Amino acid sequence: MKNLFFFFAFSMLPGFINAQAKTIIHFDSNKSELRSDAVKVLDSLIVSLKADAQYLINIKAYCDNTGEDAPNQTLSENRAKTVADYLNSKNFSKTFTTDGFGESVPIASNDDEIGKAKNRRAEITVQDITIIKRAPQKETLAPVPEDKKTFNEKSSLTDLEVGKTLVLKNLNFEGGTAVLLPEGKPTLEMLLRTMQENPTLVIEIGGHVCCFDDMPLSIYRAESVYKYLLRKGIDKGRMTYKGYSRNKPIFIDDKDESRARANRRVEITEIKK
Template sequence: MKSFLSIFLFFFIANTFAQEQFVVYFNSDKFELTKSENKKLNEWMNLHIKDKIVAINGYTDEDGTSGYNDTLSKKRVNYVFDIIKEKVPFREDFESRSYGENFNQSKNKAENRKVTIYYIEEKDLARENEILGIKEEIVVAVDSTSEVIEETISDDAPLEERIAKTKEGKTLILKDINFYHNTFGVMSESRPTLYDLVYIMGTNPRLVIQVQGHVCCNTDVTDSRSIMLSRERAKAVKLFLVAKGIPAARVSFQGFGSSMPLYPIPEQNEEERIANRRVEILIVKK
Protein backbone atom coordinates (compact mmCIF):
# COMPACT_ATOMS: atom_id res chain seq x y z
CA MET A 1 0.00 0.00 0.00
CA LYS A 2 1.04 3.55 -0.57
CA SER A 3 -0.39 6.63 1.16
CA PHE A 4 -0.55 10.24 0.13
CA LEU A 5 -2.12 13.45 1.36
CA SER A 6 -5.10 14.95 -0.41
CA ILE A 7 -4.54 18.68 -1.02
CA PHE A 8 -8.20 19.60 -1.10
CA LEU A 9 -8.68 22.26 1.57
CA PHE A 10 -12.39 21.82 2.21
CA PHE A 11 -13.76 25.25 3.11
CA PHE A 12 -10.41 25.83 4.78
CA ILE A 13 -10.79 29.56 5.26
CA ALA A 14 -14.24 29.59 6.79
CA ASN A 15 -14.30 26.41 8.82
CA THR A 16 -10.88 25.62 10.25
CA PHE A 17 -9.49 26.45 13.66
CA ALA A 18 -6.06 27.68 14.81
CA GLN A 19 -5.63 29.45 11.48
CA GLU A 20 -4.70 33.11 11.82
CA GLN A 21 -5.46 36.16 9.67
CA PHE A 22 -3.63 39.39 8.91
CA VAL A 23 -5.20 42.25 6.93
CA VAL A 24 -3.77 45.24 5.07
CA TYR A 25 -5.92 47.99 3.55
CA PHE A 26 -5.70 50.01 0.34
CA ASN A 27 -6.79 53.43 -0.79
CA SER A 28 -9.68 53.62 -3.24
CA ASP A 29 -8.78 52.51 -6.77
CA LYS A 30 -5.18 51.63 -5.72
CA PHE A 31 -3.35 48.31 -5.62
CA GLU A 32 -0.19 49.60 -3.93
CA LEU A 33 -0.04 49.95 -0.15
CA THR A 34 0.37 53.27 1.57
CA LYS A 35 3.56 53.84 3.56
CA SER A 36 1.79 53.11 6.84
CA GLU A 37 0.20 49.87 5.59
CA ASN A 38 3.46 48.80 3.97
CA LYS A 39 5.22 49.35 7.28
CA LYS A 40 2.56 47.30 9.02
CA LEU A 41 3.07 44.45 6.53
CA ASN A 42 6.85 44.50 7.01
CA GLU A 43 6.46 44.43 10.77
CA TRP A 44 4.15 41.44 10.44
CA MET A 45 6.65 39.63 8.20
CA ASN A 46 9.47 40.14 10.69
CA LEU A 47 7.37 38.53 13.41
CA HIS A 48 6.19 35.58 11.33
CA ILE A 49 9.23 34.36 9.37
CA LYS A 50 8.72 30.80 10.69
CA ASP A 51 4.98 30.63 10.17
CA LYS A 52 3.36 29.25 7.00
CA ILE A 53 0.98 31.06 4.65
CA VAL A 54 -2.04 29.11 3.42
CA ALA A 55 -3.84 31.66 1.25
CA ILE A 56 -4.04 35.30 0.22
CA ASN A 57 -7.41 36.81 -0.69
CA GLY A 58 -8.03 40.19 -2.34
CA TYR A 59 -11.13 42.39 -2.16
CA THR A 60 -12.48 45.74 -3.38
CA ASP A 61 -15.44 47.95 -2.63
CA GLU A 62 -18.40 48.10 -5.06
CA ASP A 63 -17.27 51.25 -6.90
CA GLY A 64 -16.52 50.63 -10.59
CA THR A 65 -17.54 47.77 -12.86
CA SER A 66 -17.39 44.15 -11.72
CA GLY A 67 -14.70 43.33 -14.29
CA TYR A 68 -12.55 46.25 -13.17
CA ASN A 69 -12.92 45.27 -9.51
CA ASP A 70 -12.03 41.65 -10.24
CA THR A 71 -8.81 42.84 -11.89
CA LEU A 72 -8.05 45.35 -9.13
CA SER A 73 -8.46 42.74 -6.38
CA LYS A 74 -6.10 40.39 -8.24
CA LYS A 75 -3.51 43.19 -8.56
CA ARG A 76 -3.73 43.76 -4.80
CA VAL A 77 -3.11 40.06 -4.17
CA ASN A 78 -0.13 40.04 -6.54
CA TYR A 79 1.32 43.18 -4.96
CA VAL A 80 1.25 41.66 -1.47
CA PHE A 81 2.48 38.29 -2.72
CA ASP A 82 5.51 39.86 -4.39
CA ILE A 83 6.52 41.53 -1.12
CA ILE A 84 6.29 38.45 1.10
CA LYS A 85 6.99 35.53 -1.26
CA GLU A 86 10.62 35.04 -0.17
CA LYS A 87 10.26 36.17 3.43
CA VAL A 88 7.52 33.96 4.89
CA PRO A 89 7.08 30.26 3.92
CA PHE A 90 4.08 29.17 1.83
CA ARG A 91 2.34 25.83 1.70
CA GLU A 92 2.94 23.97 -1.57
CA ASP A 93 -0.82 24.03 -2.21
CA PHE A 94 -1.05 27.75 -1.42
CA GLU A 95 -4.07 29.46 -2.97
CA SER A 96 -4.93 33.02 -3.82
CA ARG A 97 -8.43 34.34 -4.50
CA SER A 98 -9.57 37.63 -5.99
CA TYR A 99 -13.13 38.44 -5.01
CA GLY A 100 -13.65 41.92 -6.48
CA GLU A 101 -16.79 43.23 -4.84
CA ASN A 102 -18.47 39.80 -4.70
CA PHE A 103 -18.35 39.13 -0.98
CA ASN A 104 -20.24 40.13 2.15
CA GLN A 105 -19.24 43.78 2.30
CA SER A 106 -19.01 46.12 5.26
CA LYS A 107 -21.01 49.35 5.17
CA ASN A 108 -17.69 51.13 5.65
CA LYS A 109 -16.13 51.03 2.15
CA ALA A 110 -12.61 51.47 3.51
CA GLU A 111 -12.91 48.12 5.28
CA ASN A 112 -13.62 46.38 1.95
CA ARG A 113 -10.48 47.55 0.14
CA LYS A 114 -8.15 44.93 1.58
CA VAL A 115 -6.00 41.84 1.26
CA THR A 116 -6.27 39.12 3.88
CA ILE A 117 -3.39 36.71 4.58
CA TYR A 118 -4.35 33.37 6.13
CA TYR A 119 -1.52 31.59 7.92
CA ILE A 120 -0.64 28.97 10.51
CA GLU A 121 1.63 29.89 13.39
CA GLU A 122 4.90 28.05 13.98
CA LYS A 123 3.58 26.49 17.18
CA ASP A 124 0.71 24.85 15.26
CA LEU A 125 2.66 23.58 12.23
CA ALA A 126 2.86 20.05 13.63
CA ARG A 127 -0.94 19.97 13.32
CA GLU A 128 -1.30 21.88 10.04
CA ASN A 129 -2.94 19.03 8.11
CA GLU A 130 -5.44 18.56 10.91
CA ILE A 131 -6.10 22.31 11.02
CA LEU A 132 -6.72 22.45 7.28
CA GLY A 133 -8.90 19.36 7.22
CA ILE A 134 -6.49 17.38 5.02
CA LYS A 135 -7.21 13.69 5.37
CA GLU A 136 -4.92 10.81 4.54
CA GLU A 137 -6.16 8.62 1.72
CA ILE A 138 -5.10 5.13 0.72
CA VAL A 139 -4.25 4.12 -2.83
CA VAL A 140 -4.19 0.33 -3.38
CA ALA A 141 -1.87 -1.28 -5.93
CA VAL A 142 -3.85 -3.31 -8.49
CA ASP A 143 -1.02 -5.62 -9.66
CA SER A 144 2.59 -6.59 -9.08
CA THR A 145 3.88 -3.74 -11.26
CA SER A 146 2.68 -1.27 -8.61
CA GLU A 147 0.12 0.33 -10.94
CA VAL A 148 -2.35 2.26 -8.82
CA ILE A 149 -5.99 3.12 -9.20
CA GLU A 150 -6.39 6.56 -10.77
CA GLU A 151 -7.31 9.18 -8.19
CA THR A 152 -10.88 10.39 -8.21
CA ILE A 153 -11.20 14.15 -8.60
CA SER A 154 -14.12 15.74 -6.78
CA ASP A 155 -16.36 17.96 -8.92
CA ASP A 156 -16.57 20.29 -5.91
CA ALA A 157 -12.80 20.75 -5.65
CA PRO A 158 -11.34 24.14 -6.65
CA LEU A 159 -10.65 24.48 -10.36
CA GLU A 160 -6.91 24.85 -9.76
CA GLU A 161 -6.81 21.49 -7.98
CA ARG A 162 -8.95 19.78 -10.61
CA ILE A 163 -6.65 20.97 -13.40
CA ALA A 164 -3.55 19.97 -11.43
CA LYS A 165 -4.92 16.44 -11.03
CA THR A 166 -6.20 16.04 -14.59
CA LYS A 167 -3.77 14.23 -16.87
CA GLU A 168 -2.82 15.31 -20.37
CA GLY A 169 -5.39 14.11 -22.88
CA LYS A 170 -8.21 14.19 -20.33
CA THR A 171 -11.10 16.66 -20.07
CA LEU A 172 -12.85 18.33 -17.17
CA ILE A 173 -16.04 20.37 -16.98
CA LEU A 174 -15.85 24.12 -16.35
CA LYS A 175 -18.55 24.56 -13.72
CA ASP A 176 -20.89 27.56 -13.66
CA ILE A 177 -20.19 28.70 -17.23
CA ASN A 178 -23.54 29.88 -18.59
CA PHE A 179 -24.68 31.65 -21.75
CA TYR A 180 -27.73 33.68 -22.68
CA HIS A 181 -30.40 31.54 -24.35
CA ASN A 182 -29.46 30.46 -27.88
CA THR A 183 -26.48 32.83 -27.99
CA PHE A 184 -22.78 32.70 -27.24
CA GLY A 185 -23.02 35.68 -24.89
CA VAL A 186 -21.40 34.73 -21.57
CA MET A 187 -23.53 35.53 -18.51
CA SER A 188 -21.99 37.60 -15.71
CA GLU A 189 -22.36 34.72 -13.23
CA SER A 190 -19.63 32.91 -15.22
CA ARG A 191 -17.03 35.56 -14.36
CA PRO A 192 -15.54 33.94 -11.20
CA THR A 193 -14.78 30.68 -13.01
CA LEU A 194 -13.33 32.49 -16.03
CA TYR A 195 -11.08 34.63 -13.84
CA ASP A 196 -9.97 31.50 -11.97
CA LEU A 197 -8.98 29.97 -15.32
CA VAL A 198 -7.10 33.16 -16.30
CA TYR A 199 -5.17 33.04 -13.03
CA ILE A 200 -4.37 29.32 -13.36
CA MET A 201 -3.10 29.69 -16.91
CA GLY A 202 -1.13 32.78 -15.95
CA THR A 203 0.67 30.94 -13.15
CA ASN A 204 1.18 27.76 -15.20
CA PRO A 205 2.85 28.95 -18.43
CA ARG A 206 3.28 25.39 -19.76
CA LEU A 207 -0.45 24.70 -19.60
CA VAL A 208 -2.12 24.36 -23.02
CA ILE A 209 -5.86 23.68 -23.30
CA GLN A 210 -8.65 23.20 -25.79
CA VAL A 211 -12.04 24.68 -24.89
CA GLN A 212 -14.86 22.37 -25.96
CA GLY A 213 -18.49 23.45 -26.31
CA HIS A 214 -21.56 21.19 -26.02
CA VAL A 215 -25.29 21.89 -26.33
CA CYS A 216 -28.36 19.97 -25.25
CA CYS A 217 -31.76 18.96 -26.46
CA ASN A 218 -31.08 18.25 -30.14
CA THR A 219 -31.39 14.66 -31.38
CA ASP A 220 -29.87 15.60 -34.75
CA VAL A 221 -26.14 15.46 -34.01
CA THR A 222 -25.37 16.72 -37.53
CA ASP A 223 -27.40 19.93 -37.09
CA SER A 224 -25.07 22.70 -38.24
CA ARG A 225 -26.74 25.36 -36.06
CA SER A 226 -26.09 23.39 -32.86
CA ILE A 227 -22.53 22.67 -33.85
CA MET A 228 -21.92 26.32 -34.69
CA LEU A 229 -23.49 27.50 -31.41
CA SER A 230 -21.32 25.15 -29.35
CA ARG A 231 -18.27 26.25 -31.33
CA GLU A 232 -19.00 29.96 -30.81
CA ARG A 233 -19.50 29.40 -27.08
CA ALA A 234 -16.14 27.67 -26.83
CA LYS A 235 -14.61 30.50 -28.87
CA ALA A 236 -16.12 33.09 -26.49
CA VAL A 237 -14.24 31.47 -23.59
CA LYS A 238 -10.99 31.55 -25.57
CA LEU A 239 -11.49 35.21 -26.47
CA PHE A 240 -12.02 36.06 -22.80
CA LEU A 241 -8.74 34.35 -21.86
CA VAL A 242 -6.83 36.04 -24.68
CA ALA A 243 -8.30 39.44 -23.74
CA LYS A 244 -6.91 38.92 -20.23
CA GLY A 245 -3.40 38.27 -21.51
CA ILE A 246 -3.26 34.52 -22.14
CA PRO A 247 -1.37 33.81 -25.41
CA ALA A 248 -3.78 32.66 -28.13
CA ALA A 249 -1.45 29.79 -29.06
CA ARG A 250 -2.14 28.17 -25.68
CA VAL A 251 -5.92 28.02 -26.18
CA SER A 252 -7.76 26.30 -29.02
CA PHE A 253 -11.49 25.63 -29.24
CA GLN A 254 -13.94 23.17 -30.76
CA GLY A 255 -17.71 22.69 -30.84
CA PHE A 256 -19.36 19.27 -30.66
CA GLY A 257 -23.00 20.30 -30.83
CA SER A 258 -25.12 17.60 -29.14
CA SER A 259 -22.97 14.68 -30.31
CA MET A 260 -21.40 13.94 -26.91
CA PRO A 261 -24.21 14.14 -24.31
CA LEU A 262 -23.68 13.06 -20.72
CA TYR A 263 -27.35 12.01 -20.63
CA PRO A 264 -29.38 10.48 -23.48
CA ILE A 265 -31.33 12.94 -25.65
CA PRO A 266 -34.13 13.85 -25.24
CA GLU A 267 -33.24 14.60 -21.65
CA GLN A 268 -35.69 13.70 -18.90
CA ASN A 269 -35.44 16.91 -16.87
CA GLU A 270 -33.72 20.31 -16.62
CA GLU A 271 -30.86 18.88 -14.56
CA GLU A 272 -29.93 16.57 -17.43
CA ARG A 273 -30.27 19.39 -19.96
CA ILE A 274 -27.93 21.59 -17.90
CA ALA A 275 -25.41 18.74 -17.67
CA ASN A 276 -25.44 18.25 -21.45
CA ARG A 277 -25.25 22.02 -22.11
CA ARG A 278 -21.69 22.46 -20.86
CA VAL A 279 -18.18 23.74 -21.53
CA GLU A 280 -15.22 21.44 -20.99
CA ILE A 281 -11.48 21.91 -21.28
CA LEU A 282 -9.10 19.32 -22.66
CA ILE A 283 -5.66 19.35 -21.06
CA VAL A 284 -3.42 19.35 -24.12
CA LYS A 285 -0.11 19.95 -22.35
CA LYS A 286 1.03 20.61 -18.77
Protein backbone atom coordinates (compact mmCIF):
# COMPACT_ATOMS: atom_id res chain seq x y z
CA MET A 1 0.00 0.00 0.00
CA LYS A 2 1.28 3.42 -0.89
CA ASN A 3 0.50 5.61 2.06
CA LEU A 4 0.85 9.12 3.29
CA PHE A 5 4.61 8.85 3.22
CA PHE A 6 4.66 8.49 -0.57
CA PHE A 7 7.31 10.95 -1.77
CA PHE A 8 8.06 12.21 -5.23
CA ALA A 9 10.96 14.46 -6.25
CA PHE A 10 9.05 17.29 -7.82
CA SER A 11 8.79 20.96 -7.03
CA MET A 12 5.28 22.45 -7.04
CA LEU A 13 4.62 25.83 -8.58
CA PRO A 14 2.15 27.72 -6.34
CA GLY A 15 -0.81 29.14 -8.17
CA PHE A 16 -1.25 26.17 -10.52
CA ILE A 17 -2.93 23.83 -8.05
CA ASN A 18 -6.59 23.12 -8.60
CA ALA A 19 -8.28 20.49 -6.42
CA GLN A 20 -11.22 18.94 -8.25
CA ALA A 21 -14.41 17.62 -6.71
CA LYS A 22 -14.25 14.26 -4.99
CA THR A 23 -15.43 11.23 -6.98
CA ILE A 24 -17.04 8.38 -5.01
CA ILE A 25 -17.70 4.80 -6.09
CA HIS A 26 -19.21 1.93 -4.10
CA PHE A 27 -18.55 -1.78 -3.60
CA ASP A 28 -20.59 -4.87 -2.82
CA SER A 29 -20.30 -6.33 0.66
CA ASN A 30 -16.93 -7.98 1.36
CA LYS A 31 -15.82 -7.39 -2.25
CA SER A 32 -13.01 -5.36 -3.78
CA GLU A 33 -13.99 -5.92 -7.42
CA LEU A 34 -15.34 -2.94 -9.34
CA ARG A 35 -19.07 -2.95 -10.03
CA SER A 36 -20.33 -1.98 -13.48
CA ASP A 37 -21.62 1.36 -12.18
CA ALA A 38 -18.21 2.08 -10.62
CA VAL A 39 -16.46 1.35 -13.93
CA LYS A 40 -18.70 3.88 -15.68
CA VAL A 41 -17.87 6.52 -13.07
CA LEU A 42 -14.13 5.91 -13.42
CA ASP A 43 -14.34 6.00 -17.22
CA SER A 44 -16.14 9.33 -17.01
CA LEU A 45 -13.45 10.63 -14.67
CA ILE A 46 -10.71 9.69 -17.14
CA VAL A 47 -12.52 11.40 -20.01
CA SER A 48 -12.93 14.58 -17.96
CA LEU A 49 -9.19 15.00 -17.36
CA LYS A 50 -6.79 16.65 -19.78
CA ALA A 51 -4.50 14.21 -21.55
CA ASP A 52 -1.48 16.52 -21.38
CA ALA A 53 -1.95 17.72 -17.79
CA GLN A 54 -0.13 16.56 -14.66
CA TYR A 55 -2.27 15.17 -11.85
CA LEU A 56 -1.83 13.89 -8.33
CA ILE A 57 -4.57 11.35 -7.61
CA ASN A 58 -5.38 10.26 -4.08
CA ILE A 59 -7.52 7.13 -3.62
CA LYS A 60 -8.98 6.40 -0.18
CA ALA A 61 -11.11 3.31 0.40
CA TYR A 62 -13.37 2.24 3.26
CA CYS A 63 -15.58 -0.57 4.59
CA ASP A 64 -18.75 -0.96 6.60
CA ASN A 65 -18.54 -2.55 10.05
CA THR A 66 -19.29 -6.11 8.93
CA GLY A 67 -16.49 -8.42 10.08
CA GLU A 68 -13.33 -7.89 12.12
CA ASP A 69 -11.02 -4.86 12.09
CA ALA A 70 -7.94 -6.52 10.55
CA PRO A 71 -9.73 -8.12 7.55
CA ASN A 72 -11.63 -4.88 6.96
CA GLN A 73 -8.38 -2.92 6.90
CA THR A 74 -7.00 -5.31 4.28
CA LEU A 75 -10.24 -5.15 2.29
CA SER A 76 -10.16 -1.34 2.20
CA GLU A 77 -6.54 -1.39 1.01
CA ASN A 78 -7.45 -3.87 -1.73
CA ARG A 79 -10.33 -1.64 -2.82
CA ALA A 80 -8.00 1.35 -3.18
CA LYS A 81 -5.52 -0.77 -5.13
CA THR A 82 -8.29 -2.06 -7.42
CA VAL A 83 -9.19 1.51 -8.38
CA ALA A 84 -5.55 2.42 -9.05
CA ASP A 85 -5.01 -0.76 -11.08
CA TYR A 86 -8.06 -0.01 -13.21
CA LEU A 87 -6.93 3.54 -13.95
CA ASN A 88 -3.45 2.25 -14.81
CA SER A 89 -4.95 -0.38 -17.12
CA LYS A 90 -6.42 2.47 -19.17
CA ASN A 91 -2.91 3.86 -19.78
CA PHE A 92 -3.76 6.56 -17.31
CA SER A 93 -0.16 7.18 -16.29
CA LYS A 94 -0.42 9.59 -13.39
CA THR A 95 0.92 9.90 -9.85
CA PHE A 96 -1.18 7.92 -7.36
CA THR A 97 -1.36 7.61 -3.60
CA THR A 98 -3.62 4.91 -2.17
CA ASP A 99 -4.78 4.35 1.37
CA GLY A 100 -7.23 2.10 3.20
CA PHE A 101 -9.11 3.13 6.33
CA GLY A 102 -11.05 -0.03 7.17
CA GLU A 103 -14.31 0.78 8.94
CA SER A 104 -12.86 3.73 10.89
CA VAL A 105 -14.40 6.63 8.91
CA PRO A 106 -18.08 5.92 8.17
CA ILE A 107 -20.17 8.57 6.42
CA ALA A 108 -23.48 6.93 7.34
CA SER A 109 -24.92 4.75 10.08
CA ASN A 110 -23.93 1.08 9.99
CA ASP A 111 -27.21 0.13 11.66
CA ASP A 112 -28.94 -0.70 8.37
CA GLU A 113 -28.01 -1.89 4.89
CA ILE A 114 -28.59 1.51 3.29
CA GLY A 115 -25.96 3.09 5.53
CA LYS A 116 -23.56 0.18 5.12
CA ALA A 117 -23.81 0.45 1.34
CA LYS A 118 -22.77 4.11 1.54
CA ASN A 119 -19.78 3.25 3.72
CA ARG A 120 -18.44 0.60 1.30
CA ARG A 121 -16.75 3.16 -0.90
CA ALA A 122 -13.66 4.61 -2.49
CA GLU A 123 -13.07 8.35 -2.72
CA ILE A 124 -10.91 9.61 -5.59
CA THR A 125 -9.55 13.15 -5.28
CA VAL A 126 -7.69 14.72 -8.18
CA GLN A 127 -5.27 17.63 -7.99
CA ASP A 128 -4.31 19.32 -11.24
CA ILE A 129 -0.72 20.38 -10.72
CA THR A 130 1.91 22.10 -12.81
CA ILE A 131 5.27 20.66 -11.91
CA ILE A 132 8.89 20.88 -12.91
CA LYS A 133 11.40 18.10 -12.27
CA ARG A 134 14.43 18.84 -10.22
CA ALA A 135 17.54 16.88 -9.38
CA PRO A 136 17.42 15.19 -5.96
CA GLN A 137 19.10 17.38 -3.40
CA LYS A 138 19.57 17.63 0.31
CA GLU A 139 17.06 20.14 1.64
CA THR A 140 17.57 22.03 4.86
CA LEU A 141 14.86 23.19 7.20
CA ALA A 142 15.10 26.62 8.79
CA PRO A 143 15.44 26.33 12.57
CA VAL A 144 12.21 26.85 14.48
CA PRO A 145 12.39 30.02 16.61
CA GLU A 146 13.07 29.43 20.30
CA ASP A 147 9.62 30.66 21.31
CA LYS A 148 8.10 27.79 19.29
CA LYS A 149 8.39 24.52 21.20
CA THR A 150 8.81 21.34 19.18
CA PHE A 151 7.64 17.80 19.82
CA ASN A 152 10.59 15.41 19.50
CA GLU A 153 12.28 12.53 21.29
CA LYS A 154 13.21 14.80 24.23
CA SER A 155 9.80 16.41 24.72
CA SER A 156 6.50 15.25 26.15
CA LEU A 157 2.94 16.34 25.57
CA THR A 158 2.20 15.44 29.17
CA ASP A 159 4.59 18.19 30.34
CA LEU A 160 2.80 20.77 28.21
CA GLU A 161 0.30 23.17 29.76
CA VAL A 162 -3.31 22.90 28.61
CA GLY A 163 -3.85 25.32 25.74
CA LYS A 164 -0.18 25.38 24.73
CA THR A 165 1.06 24.21 21.34
CA LEU A 166 3.93 22.09 20.05
CA VAL A 167 5.25 21.95 16.48
CA LEU A 168 5.62 18.36 15.30
CA LYS A 169 9.33 18.31 14.46
CA ASN A 170 10.24 17.12 10.94
CA LEU A 171 6.57 16.60 10.07
CA ASN A 172 6.60 18.58 6.85
CA PHE A 173 4.87 18.35 3.49
CA GLU A 174 5.72 18.45 -0.17
CA GLY A 175 4.73 21.86 -1.50
CA GLY A 176 1.09 22.19 -2.52
CA THR A 177 0.03 18.79 -1.14
CA ALA A 178 -0.99 16.96 2.03
CA VAL A 179 1.65 14.30 1.27
CA LEU A 180 3.98 13.91 4.24
CA LEU A 181 7.72 13.82 3.64
CA PRO A 182 9.36 10.53 4.75
CA GLU A 183 11.36 12.04 7.61
CA GLY A 184 8.11 12.68 9.49
CA LYS A 185 7.32 9.01 10.14
CA PRO A 186 9.30 8.74 13.44
CA THR A 187 7.49 11.82 14.77
CA LEU A 188 4.10 10.31 13.94
CA GLU A 189 5.06 7.06 15.64
CA MET A 190 6.22 8.97 18.71
CA LEU A 191 2.96 10.93 18.83
CA LEU A 192 1.05 7.66 18.59
CA ARG A 193 2.99 6.17 21.52
CA THR A 194 2.32 9.30 23.59
CA MET A 195 -1.41 9.02 22.95
CA GLN A 196 -1.38 5.30 23.76
CA GLU A 197 0.53 5.79 27.01
CA ASN A 198 -1.66 8.70 28.16
CA PRO A 199 -5.27 7.56 27.62
CA THR A 200 -6.84 10.75 29.04
CA LEU A 201 -4.89 13.09 26.78
CA VAL A 202 -7.06 15.13 24.37
CA ILE A 203 -5.48 17.14 21.54
CA GLU A 204 -6.24 19.47 18.67
CA ILE A 205 -4.31 18.87 15.45
CA GLY A 206 -3.69 22.08 13.52
CA GLY A 207 -2.65 22.22 9.86
CA HIS A 208 -0.73 25.10 8.27
CA VAL A 209 0.41 26.15 4.80
CA CYS A 210 3.04 28.47 3.39
CA CYS A 211 3.27 31.05 0.68
CA PHE A 212 -0.45 31.49 -0.19
CA ASP A 213 -3.75 31.27 1.69
CA ASP A 214 -5.24 27.79 1.23
CA MET A 215 -7.68 26.79 3.96
CA PRO A 216 -8.70 23.42 2.39
CA LEU A 217 -5.07 22.30 2.10
CA SER A 218 -4.35 23.21 5.73
CA ILE A 219 -7.38 21.14 6.77
CA TYR A 220 -6.21 18.18 4.67
CA ARG A 221 -2.79 18.32 6.37
CA ALA A 222 -4.31 18.20 9.84
CA GLU A 223 -6.70 15.48 8.70
CA SER A 224 -3.81 13.32 7.46
CA VAL A 225 -2.37 13.16 11.00
CA TYR A 226 -5.83 12.69 12.53
CA LYS A 227 -6.59 9.73 10.27
CA TYR A 228 -3.19 8.16 10.92
CA LEU A 229 -3.92 8.15 14.67
CA LEU A 230 -7.49 6.97 14.04
CA ARG A 231 -6.28 4.01 11.98
CA LYS A 232 -3.85 3.12 14.75
CA GLY A 233 -6.67 2.84 17.29
CA ILE A 234 -6.80 6.27 18.96
CA ASP A 235 -10.40 7.14 19.80
CA LYS A 236 -11.81 9.99 17.70
CA GLY A 237 -13.25 11.54 20.87
CA ARG A 238 -9.70 12.37 21.96
CA MET A 239 -8.83 14.35 18.83
CA THR A 240 -10.07 17.24 16.76
CA TYR A 241 -8.42 18.73 13.69
CA LYS A 242 -8.50 22.21 12.22
CA GLY A 243 -6.91 24.16 9.37
CA TYR A 244 -5.35 27.59 9.87
CA SER A 245 -4.43 28.36 6.25
CA ARG A 246 -1.50 30.83 6.41
CA ASN A 247 -2.84 32.75 9.40
CA LYS A 248 -0.18 31.56 11.88
CA PRO A 249 3.16 31.33 10.04
CA ILE A 250 6.37 30.57 11.93
CA PHE A 251 8.16 32.81 9.43
CA ILE A 252 6.36 35.84 7.97
CA ASP A 253 8.81 35.94 5.05
CA ASP A 254 8.78 32.42 3.62
CA LYS A 255 10.14 33.05 0.13
CA ASP A 256 13.18 30.98 1.09
CA GLU A 257 12.39 27.25 0.65
CA SER A 258 13.71 26.26 4.07
CA ARG A 259 11.35 28.74 5.73
CA ALA A 260 8.48 27.71 3.48
CA ARG A 261 8.99 24.08 4.54
CA ALA A 262 8.92 25.13 8.20
CA ASN A 263 5.58 26.87 7.63
CA ARG A 264 4.13 23.74 5.93
CA ARG A 265 3.53 21.97 9.20
CA VAL A 266 1.20 20.41 11.76
CA GLU A 267 1.00 21.49 15.39
CA ILE A 268 -0.51 19.79 18.43
CA THR A 269 -2.42 21.75 21.07
CA GLU A 270 -3.17 20.06 24.37
CA ILE A 271 -6.87 20.37 25.22
CA LYS A 272 -7.06 18.10 28.27
CA LYS A 273 -4.59 15.97 30.23
